[in-house]
Amino acid sequence: xxxxxxxxxEEAPLHSPKEKSESTLLLHHDLNSxxxxxxxxxxLSPTSPNSNPHHPHDIEPPAYADVIFTxxxxxxxxxxxxxxxxxxxxxxxxxxxxxxxxDYIKITVSNPxxxxxxxxxxxxxxxxxxxxxxTTRTNIPDFGGSEFSVRxxxxxxVTLSDRLAESYxxxxxxxRPDKSVVESQVMQKQEFVEQRRVALEKYLRRLAAHPVIxxxxxxxxxxxxxxxxxxxxxTDVASRMLDGAVxxxxxxxxxxxxxxxxxxxQPAKGGRDxxxxxxxxxxxxxxxxxxxxxxxxxxxxxxxxxxxxxxxLELQLSNASxxxxxLVKAQQDMGETxxxxxxxxxxxxxxxNEEAVFNAQRVRAADMKxxxxxxxxxxxxxxxLNLHTVxxxxxxxxxxxxxxxxxxxxxxRSSALLTVQxxxxxxxxxxxxxxxLEVASSKIFGGDKxxxxxxxxxxxxxxVTEDAKNVAIRQYEWIKENNRNELERLDVERKADFLNMLxxxxxxxxxxxxxxxxxxxxxxxxxxxxxRGNS
Amino acid sequence: MASPRGPQxxxxxxxxxxxxxxxxxxxxxxxxxxxxxxAYISYRVITKTNMTEYQGSEKIVIRRYSDFVWLxxxxxxxxxxxxxxxxxxxxxxxxFRFSAEFIEMRRQALDLFVNRIASHQELRQSEDxxxxxxxxxxxxxxxRSYETGLFKKKPADLIQIFKxxxxxxxxxxxxxxxxxEESSEDYEKLKHYIFELENHLAEAQKQAYRLVKRxxxxxxxxxxxxxxxxxxxxxxxxxxGKAFSELGAKSEAVSMKLQKEAHELLMNFxxxxxxxxxxxxxxxxxxxxxxxxxxxxxxxxETIKLKEINLDKLMLTRSDRVREAxxxxxxxxxxxxxxxxxxxMIVRLMNEEIARFQEQKTLDMGIAFHEFAKGQAxxxxxxxxxxxxxxxxxxxxxxx
Numbered sequence: 001x002x003x004x005x006x007x008x009x010e011e012a013p014l015h016s017p018k019e020k021s022e023s024t025l026l027l028h029h030d031l032n033s034x035x036x037x038x039x040x041x042x043x044l045s046p047t048s049p050n051s052n053p054h055h056p057h058d059i060e061p062p063a064y065a066d067v068i069f070t071x072x073x074x075x076x077x078x079x080x081x082x083x084x085x086x087x088x089x090x091x092x093x094x095x096x097x098x099x100x101x102x103d104y105i106k107i108t109v110s111n112p113x114x115x116x117x118x119x120x121x122x123x124x125x126x127x128x129x130x131x132x133x134x135t136t137r138t139n140i141p142d143f144g145g146s147e148f149s150v151r152x153x154x155x156x157x158v159t160l161s162d163r164l165a166e167s168y169x170x171x172x173x174x175x176r177p178d179k180s181v182v183e184s185q186v187m188q189k190q191e192f193v194e195q196r197r198v199a200l201e202k203y204l205r206r207l208a209a210h211p212v213i214x215x216x217x218x219x220x221x222x223x224x225x226x227x228x229x230x231x232x233x234x235t236d237v238a239s240r241m242l243d244g245a246v247x248x249x250x251x252x253x254x255x256x257x258x259x260x261x262x263x264x265x266q267p268a269k270g271g272r273d274x275x276x277x278x279x280x281x282x283x284x285x286x287x288x289x290x291x292x293x294x295x296x297x298x299x300x301x302x303x304x305x306x307x308x309x310x311x312x313l314e315l316q317l318s319n320a321s322x323x324x325x326x327l328v329k330a331q332q333d334m335g336e337t338x339x340x341x342x343x344x345x346x347x348x349x350x351x352x353n354e355e356a357v358f359n360a361q362r363v364r365a366a367d368m369k370x371x372x373x374x375x376x377x378x379x380x381x382x383x384x385l386n387l388h389t390v391x392x393x394x395x396x397x398x399x400x401x402x403x404x405x406x407x408x409x410x411x412x413r414s415s416a417l418l419t420v421q422x423x424x425x426x427x428x429x430x431x432x433x434x435x436x437l438e439v440a441s442s443k444i445f446g447g448d449k450x451x452x453x454x455x456x457x458x459x460x461x462x463x464v465t466e467d468a469k470n471v472a473i474r475q476y477e478w479i480k481e482n483n484r485n486e487l488e489r490l491d492v493e494r495k496a497d498f499l500n501m502l503x504x505x506x507x508x509x510x511x512x513x514x515x516x517x518x519x520x521x522x523x524x525x526x527x528x529x530x531x532r533g534n535s
Numbered sequence: 536m537a538s539p540r541g542p543q544x545x546x547x548x549x550x551x552x553x554x555x556x557x558x559x560x561x562x563x564x565x566x567x568x569x570x571x572x573x574a575y576i577s578y579r580v581i582t583k584t585n586m587t588e589y590q591g592s593e594k595i596v597i598r599r600y601s602d603f604v605w606l607x608x609x610x611x612x613x614x615x616x617x618x619x620x621x622x623x624x625x626x627x628x629x630x631f632r633f634s635a636e637f638i639e640m641r642r643q644a645l646d647l648f649v650n651r652i653a654s655h656q657e658l659r660q661s662e663d664x665x666x667x668x669x670x671x672x673x674x675x676x677x678x679r680s681y682e683t684g685l686f687k688k689k690p691a692d693l694i695q696i697f698k699x700x701x702x703x704x705x706x707x708x709x710x711x712x713x714x715x716e717e718s719s720e721d722y723e724k725l726k727h728y729i730f731e732l733e734n735h736l737a738e739a740q741k742q743a744y745r746l747v748k749r750x751x752x753x754x755x756x757x758x759x760x761x762x763x764x765x766x767x768x769x770x771x772x773x774x775x776g777k778a779f780s781e782l783g784a785k786s787e788a789v790s791m792k793l794q795k796e797a798h799e800l801l802m803n804f805x806x807x808x809x810x811x812x813x814x815x816x817x818x819x820x821x822x823x824x825x826x827x828x829x830x831x832x833x834x835x836x837e838t839i840k841l842k843e844i845n846l847d848k849l850m851l852t853r854s855d856r857v858r859e860a861x862x863x864x865x866x867x868x869x870x871x872x873x874x875x876x877x878x879x880m881i882v883r884l885m886n887e888e889i890a891r892f893q894e895q896k897t898l899d900m901g902i903a904f905h906e907f908a909k910g911q912a913x914x915x916x917x918x919x920x921x922x923x924x925x926x927x928x929x930x931x932x933x934x935x
Contacts, residue, residue, distance in 0.1 A: 309770070316767040323756070323763040330756040334749045341742035348735045355728045360893040364900055371904045378911065495775045499933045502778050506785075506929065509922045517915035523908035530901030 761786030
């Protein structure tokens, strides 16, 4: 069912290329693979001449039915599976995008296949996994190609996501799909694979929609490099232990260069920097319970306010998202029950016609048929209404998911700050040790060879730590800047997306209510003879 | 609620030609009486008539549900072959018993019940009807408790009759007895029709009831959604906050329209369907009476045959018992003729009734369909208008 929509070049599934101008806009917009941020690109590509992304075209009241129904009356609505299956269609096609996008990346995930790992175990077929075809179409020159495909497995996505998390600290990086071990056991294999395919596509599209990440090397490599993914998984504890094992004795002794400065600025990872983890923990405890303030604190009041606001927003988004789910279900139920009612009347009509002895029965059967037809039509409209409602209100769910990225970005900031604080404390204690040593050795005339050597080593360590501290501070400032920019971007995009969502939702409701009113109005007219006076 | 329909028996106004006998009844003013387990609802029954059999032109009495049941039972006993208008069900669910909606639905159904009787050629002549419409509460209570025990056909009897009807095949197979049911094509067709009709109607009514529920559920979820969106608006502030706040308010407004329409749907569509189902069930009871009557006349006919043979035998043998037997035979013959007459009257009445029933139902359903369509159109239009009015506000939010 989904297969047909994934063959190579994917036409925007909601409209055919021959549609009129407004759907061409939407087609073009859709090719941007921008799910919920139709306006994120224009911020970076000011070349779009007449684009004014925050002032979409006016909606003429009488034309709702036409505006909505020409692009969306498609087989996609009638045929495809559950209304929650929004993978292959952009979720806010109503976004009135600017007339030209100068660049785009369109990613499609398709064609899941079982593959086998070159097995070195005794059990045959024990190491099978699924790969997906990731197809990219783009006009961005950096990619050096306009269309290409690679095969990737889920593990590669995890790697990509981890590497991005490392390289883009402080950014709101879209959360990757879950590993969901439990689901893979419980669901039918095919269903699970399909669900995963959908999730992967969504994730990659979100990455491509992020103004900074879409240009990242990690993403480029993931999308383009054939064969095995060249990104190293960083959570490979075992190999890291091996690397780190060499350094541990030195670390434990507290002497000598522990790690390279840039590595010092990276967050401490389990299995790697045991000592550093311990130190940072000590530092955070000191922060919380110590009597003195740490050397650097989170001072940005504006940030603190924003953080609180984000928390509140997340709470309300979660609530609204839940209620949206319930609303969608209620609309679905309405459509279903209407359908059942219509069906019951169709059966009754057939029955009365078959058994008719009196003319009154045939008249009644005819009346019933009209009613049944209208009921079934209304039922279909409710279901269509719901399909669109799902797509619109999906924006709420999307932004709720995005909150996780925000948490991640703020966590990056906190941990970077902690690293700075730790290094400062470290530096301070090293310096006081150095001073003590100096004082002690100056008391011995001619110098103390051992002490002098120790002092030299200490000075060496201090220098390295100083470098590390500087790197850490630069990291911290960079992350703060990322936070700031991302928050701004989030505010702008969120406002636009939500307004679009609201408009889309309302226009949709109006359009379908009008259609439904029409259907019933006709039946009311046809049966009005029963109430116009008495016969 | 619309007055009882039908070309042959509208609720005639008192100002019609005084030569025309009219009987106009209404059931109104439900009042809760008593407390606790004994509590019940009493209704005011107002009769306006110019028929001479009635004492006076206007009478108001107080009646309760069981009085209506008494009337039904009496009519059912006396007017075999006539489709007695159906009664609303006794409500099983305790907490629902005194809800405003239930009381109103029941009142309407009882009103319809009495009016249909008053409009029916045969039934309106009933003495029991006169009793019901005129006697005091206390007298009514006495009559009801006395006669209910004596005459009410126990449900077990009805079930037994149906069992007989259904099990004729088994009997034949087991060679128990000859099938004791009519075998005419018309009868078979009618029986099949009524039984099947009940199934179809019950299904339609079930879905109609569900649809009412769906309206209420959609209303609730829209209202909750509106509230959530309003909370979201407090987070956002500025234009977006305003937009959310407007949406929230509108959601709540639309929610109320849905609740209102749910009620209309229940009263004007689901209830008439329910009424239809009840009517069909009442017809089934009448069919059972027909079966009983047929069985009676059939058995008497069989007995007579035997008696004839016996009589001939006795006459041949010049027995002293001939005179006795002759008397018996005459008695039996009379009984048999009466039974046959009763049965044939039932058949005749039923034929008239079924024709009238079909006409009436087409009208009833026509009205119900109209109300349903009108209500849905009204709802959809109101919903469209409500949402549409929001659009300029949303536009304003995004341009400033």
